[in-house]
Amino acid sequence: MDEIKPAFGIYIHWPFCAKKCPYCDFNSHVQDAIDHDLWLKAYLRELRYYAAETSDRLVTSVFFGGGTPSLMKPQVIEDILAEIGRLWDCSEDFEITAEANPSSSETRLFQDFRQAGINRLSIGVQSFNDQALQFLGRLHDAAEARKAVESAAKIFDRLSFDLIYALPGQTPAEWQRALGEALTLAPDHLSLYQLTIEPGTVFHQDRVAAADEDIGTELYEITQGLMDHAGLPAYEISNHARETQESRHNLVYWRGQDYLGIGPGAHGRLTRDFQTEMIQNVREPGKWLELAQTKGLGQHKRTPITAEERRDEILLMGLRLTEGVSADHYHTLTGTDLASSLDQIRLQALENEGFITFRDNILKATPAGRQRLNAVLAHLLS
Numbered sequence: 001m002d003e004i005k006p007a008f009g010i011y012i013h014w015p016f017c018a019k020k021c022p023y024c025d026f027n028s029h030v031q032d033a034i035d036h037d038l039w040l041k042a043y044l045r046e047l048r049y050y051a052a053e054t055s056d057r058l059v060t061s062v063f064f065g066g067g068t069p070s071l072m073k074p075q076v077i078e079d080i081l082a083e084i085g086r087l088w089d090c091s092e093d094f095e096i097t098a099e100a101n102p103s104s105s106e107t108r109l110f111q112d113f114r115q116a117g118i119n120r121l122s123i124g125v126q127s128f129n130d131q132a133l134q135f136l137g138r139l140h141d142a143a144e145a146r147k148a149v150e151s152a153a154k155i156f157d158r159l160s161f162d163l164i165y166a167l168p169g170q171t172p173a174e175w176q177r178a179l180g181e182a183l184t185l186a187p188d189h190l191s192l193y194q195l196t197i198e199p200g201t202v203f204h205q206d207r208v209a210a211a212d213e214d215i216g217t218e219l220y221e222i223t224q225g226l227m228d229h230a231g232l233p234a235y236e237i238s239n240h241a242r243e244t245q246e247s248r249h250n251l252v253y254w255r256g257q258d259y260l261g262i263g264p265g266a267h268g269r270l271t272r273d274f275q276t277e278m279i280q281n282v283r284e285p286g287k288w289l290e291l292a293q294t295k296g297l298g299q300h301k302r303t304p305i306t307a308e309e310r311r312d313e314i315l316l317m318g319l320r321l322t323e324g325v326s327a328d329h330y331h332t333l334t335g336t337d338l339a340s341s342l343d344q345i346r347l348q349a350l351e352n353e354g355f356i357t358f359r360d361n362i363l364k365a366t367p368a369g370r371q372r373l374n375a376v377l378a379h380l381l382s
């Protein structure tokens with residue numbers, strides 16, 4: 001019988017956007033002239049560097065994230081994918097996602113992205129309300145967002161889009177209408193994020209206030225109810241999908257599996273004999289480009305993580321998932337026993353409070369636990 005290989009993802013970071021959004025704390029930059037050929041060569045060199053030590057892996061997903069990867073030339077994407085195909089074996093149901101923005105110029109390129117090999121598109125719609133889009137500093141309007149989703153649905157078999165909620169002043173009725181409209185576009189996957197004000201962003205500088213916690217909770221509950229009813233239940237805190245339409249690439253992260261991060265600021269995890277290493281790339285695009293060109297990789301640091309750090313990371317990611325973390329999976333990842341790596345008194349206290357369950361060898365956060373996961377984990381892992 002053929003060996004079943006674990007999932008292995010490759011993330012490619014394109015760090016450029018047409019404009020910096022005031023809430024965004026991603027590694028994204030606005031730059032006038034971009035030499036796509038130079039960037040392609042740098043990506044290929046970094047891919048080849050890591051292939052030398054991971055060519056025995058089976059690649060199950062590639063994700064082009066950013067930044068705005070729909071600003072990449074389709075030929076660059078095609079060449080990267082061709083190189084990945086030469087360097088690694090890829091699974092039969094190989095998922096290749098690109099993030100895209102709904103501006104009309106990018107929508108016109110959707111067909112080219114499909115031809116380049118992208119088979120799943122994730123569109124940064126964020127809202128179907130013009131005022132909200134202006135507040136969020138987006139370059140597209142609601143009509144362009146609808147058109148982008150409709151065009152993408154004709155080209156890509158698998159499609160997701162993002163919406164942001166808990167905007168200042170947003171009422172439950174408004175959010176309910178927005179979700180209703182989103183569902184009329186019949187996506188099979190939706191990412192629904194609450195607006196958070198992150199340090200270093202323009203919103204943080206301008207002291208924009210995040211929604212009140214009670215409103216946030218009410219909107220979150222509305223989201224869960226409507227999405228369950230529509231057949232796209234949450235499989236992760238902010239992600240909803242019809243059965244089998246989950247993002248396989250993001251599941252690699254949440255299930256604690258290995259992945260490569262290619263490009264500026266990207267990070268990766270590589271495990272051999274239960275020892276996981278954390279790899280972090282140089283964040284600044286110009287510096288990464290120079291290093292990748294001259295040395296073949298733009299690594300900032302590569303460090304082994306301790307058993308305790310690994311446990312924390314697996315639970316931090318895995319408890320975001322509705323499926324939770326099974327003891328079998330935990331053992332496959334770490335070679336150790338999940339129950340004995342937990343403090344039983346703290347676990348029991350969280351079970352009594354209704355935030356965690358540990359039944360049939362599966363540790364799960366309850367819906368109430370997922371809503372306050374940081375606090376639950378802080379208690380469990382302290």
Ligand code: SF4
Nearest residue numbers: 017020021024028067
């Ligand atoms: S388009 Fe996306 S990545 Fe770019 S600045 Fe806006 S939120 Fe950030």
